Structure formats: C-alpha cells, structure tokens
Amino acid sequence: MASALIDAPKTAKRGEIITLRALVSHQMETGYRREISGAVIPRLIIHTFTCHYDGEEIFRADLFPAMAANPLIAFTTVATRSEPLVFRWLDDAGVAITETVQLVVTA
Amino acid sequence: MPPSTKPTRRKVLVQGTAALAFLTARPAFAEPEDMEKAILDFTGGVAVTPGKVKIEVAPLVENGNSVTLGVRVESPMTTAYHVKTIALFNEKNPQPQIARFHLGPRAGRAAVETRIRLATTQHLTAIARLSDGSLWSDTVEVIVTIAACTED
Numbered sequence: 653m654a655s656a657l658i659d660a661p662k663t664a665k666r667g668e669i670i671t672l673r674a675l676v677s678h679q680m681e682t683g684y685r686r687e688i689s690g691a692v693i694p695r696l697i698i699h700t701f702t703c704h705y706d707g708e709e710i711f712r713a714d715l716f717p718a719m720a721a722n723p724l725i726a727f728t729t730v731a732t733r734s735e736p737l738v739f740r741w742l743d744d745a746g747v748a749i750t751e752t753v754q755l756v757v758t759a
Numbered sequence: 760m761p762p763s764t765k766p767t768r769r770k771v772l773v774q775g776t777a778a779l780a781f782l783t784a785r786p787a788f789a790e791p792e793d794m795e796k797a798i799l800d801f802t803g804g805v806a807v808t809p810g811k812v813k814i815e816v817a818p819l820v821e822n823g824n825s826v827t828l829g830v831r832v833e834s835p836m837t838t839a840y841h842v843k844t845i846a847l848f849n850e851k852n853p854q855p856q857i858a859r860f861h862l863g864p865r866a867g868r869a870a871v872e873t874r875i876r877l878a879t880t881q882h883l884t885a886i887a888r889l890s891d892g893s894l895w896s897d898t899v900e901v902i903v904t905i906a907a908c909t910e911d
Contacts, residue, residue, distance in 0.1 A: 658874040669867035682876070684853045710865045718857040718876050726872035730865055750823055 657753040658739060662683075663756045664731035672703065673726040674739050676749055682717035696744050700730055704738040705755070731757045773847040788851045788878055797855035801846050801886060802894055811895040812845075812887050823903040830860075832869035832887045832895065842869035844888040851881040877903045 653657040659673035676698065683695025695717060711727050729737075734757045741749045786792045797836035798807070841864045847857035860871045869887070877883075883897045 673872075679841040682853070704864075710863070712861040714838045714861075715857040716854055716858060718852045718854060720874035720876050724872070724874050725860075727860070728866050728870060729864065730867040732865070740777075 655751055656671070656739065656741070658737070658738060658751055658753050660730045660753050660755065662754075663678075663758060665756050666731060666733075666759055669727050669728050670731055671726060672737065672739075673724065674703070674751075675722065675724045675725075676741050676742070676751075677722050678743065679718055680717070680723060682728045684717065698741045698743045700742045702740045703727070703729075704713065704740075705729060706732045706735045726745060733757055760837070773910050788855055789849075789855050791850050791882075794848050794855040794882075796885065797848055798846075798884065798886065801848075801859075801869075801888075802809045805892070805894055807886055807894040807896045809896055809898075812885050812897040814883060814885050814897045814899045816883065816899060816901055818900070819902045819904070820877065821904050823906045825874045826877050826901065826903075827872070828875050828883070829870065829872040830885045830887075830897075834869045834887075834889065836869055838864045838869055839890070841890050842887050843890055845869070845871060845887075846886050847875070847876075848886070849877065849881055849882045850883070852876065852878045857883075877901060878906050879903055 656676040661670050664670045674747050678698050681696040685693045687693060697714055697715060697717055699711040701715065702709055713725055714742055734755060736752045736754050739751045761829050761895055764813060786807055787848045813831045820826050830845050834842045842862055845860045849857055859877050880902045882900050886894055888894055888898045
C-alpha cells in the first residue's frame, strides 16, 4: 500500500553534512473530518518517524494531524561510515514502513 | 408517574438550549490558549527566549493542505552544545501540536523541512531545546486563503 521515497546522496566525503529527504505515501487522516452521514472518520496518521545510521538513531520525529498528507521530512546528518540509512514510519494502525538506502563514505 | 420524568415544554426548552450551548461552545478550531498550554507542556515552565530559531515559510499560502515549512536553529551542533528538540506549534488548527523533531550532534546542522496543514490564517511558533536546557523560539504569521483539516 504505502510506498516510500528517499532522496539521499549515494556517496559522501567523511565529515560532510548531507541532506536526507524522506517522503512516504500516507493519507494522514486527521480524525477531524466527517463522512456525509456525519460520522467522524477515525484518525489514522503516521505518529513516529525515525532514521538510524551507523549504530544509532540519528533523527526522530513525533507527528500530529497537522502534518500534511504524504508527509515529507528533510533533515541532515554527518557522513561517518559506509553504512545503510534506515528510515522507518509507524502509523496509528501499527503499520510500519521501512526503507533503506546505502551510503558510501569516502575518505 | 413521578413528575420529573415528564418531558414538559419548559424542560425540553431548557435541555435543548443547554445542548445547543454545549455544541456551540465546542470550538471547531483550537484557541490560542490551547497553544499556550501545549507550549507549557513542552517547556515545563522554563523561560523561552526569542532568537536563534528561524521559521522559513511563505507569509501567504493559497492551500492550507500542504504548506512547506523549514526551521533552522543557529547552533554549532557539537557534542557539548547542540539542539536536542525542535517543537512546532500552531494557534488555530484543531490541535496545537504539529511535530517534534529530535536531533543531536550527528545532524551536523539544525535544519528541518516539512509540509504541514493550516486550518486558517494564524501564528506558528517553533521552540528549540538546546543541550544546555535553554529554550529559544520564533513566531511567524501565515495567511491562508484555502483552509485544511476540517474540509474535504
């Protein structure tokens, strides 16, 4: 169902600050909208986003319904070693989406 | 039959009015006080100083369903002195919180970009918590011509 798209450089020099842009398709249902019948459409959003790289969590975001649908989060990290960057989104239904990209770090 | 269960005209009027008052008293949008409360939850009462933080957002947006927003914090991002958390708040969406970003010295720069929803024209506040415990903020106003959140 959901698909993720990562914009990250394939290679970086050690110590270089790189920008990572993570986009995922998700309706991010706010829980404030109603059906025509008047029934509230239940909230279903991604509430947590994390990025792990080189041994630890380097970035985490707690998200609320005010995040736009198909959330985009862009942040930075210092290239340290040739390791995978692991991105993870977790939604209210307990569905986890994981995407991994490999970063090659040159001296 | 006890008189109290009888739906007299007076009772219907009183209850109806009360129900109506209850319905209209529930705000469709959060109030600015809700944002203050959410900020207090985050700061725990620690004083917030304006500065160091910069919200980058268009002052006028056409579509509140997707508003590109960036936050930067002046910080060397060293192990000894870095930004730990950036929290984003809004004044008039149904809920005052937008997001909290947790970063550290490995970020290299304290800069985050995302897309948010805005229900109406309102103020946005970003608060950064630094590793020394100090809190810094920036507030901007965004004018929205097409709202989000409560519409389809």
